[in-house]
Amino acid sequence: MPEQNRKKPGTNNSASANQWTFWKVRHLREVPLNYPRLVCIVGVAHHKRVNLMPASWNSPISFQPPIYGVAIAPERFTFSLLQKAKCFSISFFPWTERERVHLWGSLSGKTTNKLQISGETIQWGKWLPVPLPNHAYLSFECTLIGQHPYGDHWWIVGQIEGARFLQNLTTHREPPFLPNLNNFQPLLYFGRGIYTTFDKKKTIQVARPWNQQQQPTPPEPSPPKTSSAS
Ligand SMILES: Cc1cc2nc3c(=O)[nH]c(=O)nc-3n(C[C@H](O)[C@H](O)[C@H](O)COP(=O)(O)O)c2cc1C
Secondary structure (H helix, E strand, O other): OOHHHOOOOOOOOOOOOOOOOOOOOOOHHHOOOOOOEEOEEEEEEEOOEEEEEEEOOEEEEEOOOOEEEEEEOOOOHHHHHHHHHOEEEEEEOEHHHHHHHHHHOOOOOOOOOHHHHHOOOEEEOOOOOOEEEOOOOEEEEEEEEEEEEEOOEEEEEEEEEEEEEOHHHEOOOOOOOOEOOOOOOEOEEEEOOEEEOOOHHHOOOOOOHHHHOOOOOOOOOOOOOOOOOO
8 A cells, every 4th residue: 555545543534433444563552452451560589689560461371381471671670680580470460559550660670679669568489589569469470481582572481380369359269269359450551651440340251152052163254365456
């Protein structure tokens, strides 16, 4: 498409509400709607330095063994500390802690003691020498098992050795743990300093009729036909 005909993402000159916009992506910030994301806090300690940094680009990778991944830019102080420590914690915070979390994402541990400045306390890991921040409702203790650069971030991979979580946020004392929705408010991030959480009233379990009735999975839509005329 000629450059002058490119529309801004999200703009739609048509009267139809369901008009798609195709966009050649050069920078991820050009694309709307791929948020919100669950914020995690990466905790690292080496010698006397303890540091915490929020990361919304994070994901589970494997059930067994349990493996977790997080994208960290190499200029972060957390990244350099992690190269020495070889282990880290991944923690999840309630929505009520958004200001503390945002502070940790606005300062660098290179020049600040983030724990001191935010009044956060930690417990040390049971399995690894990693900091577990005490306002978190869930923390994983991870051994660094892999890392690889992709573009301007590194994908950091950790094997989860153990977890610490608040018991009053679960409905059961043993697996399968389900969140107790009455007091569970995970912190989600929209980018640009905007935070949210989910709406309990809109949280439902969807039945799976194809399992019960032995119906086949609906077919995938067919791929676009390539035209030789273009
Ligand atoms: C909510 C939130 C999410 C963030 N997500 C990421 C992320 O996924 N990866 C990353 O490298 N930086 C991310 N950042 C930026 C870092 O947290 C920020 O640069 C921080 O100051 C780095 O701290 P450090 O230098 O002490 O490691 C995020 C910031 C905020 C506020």
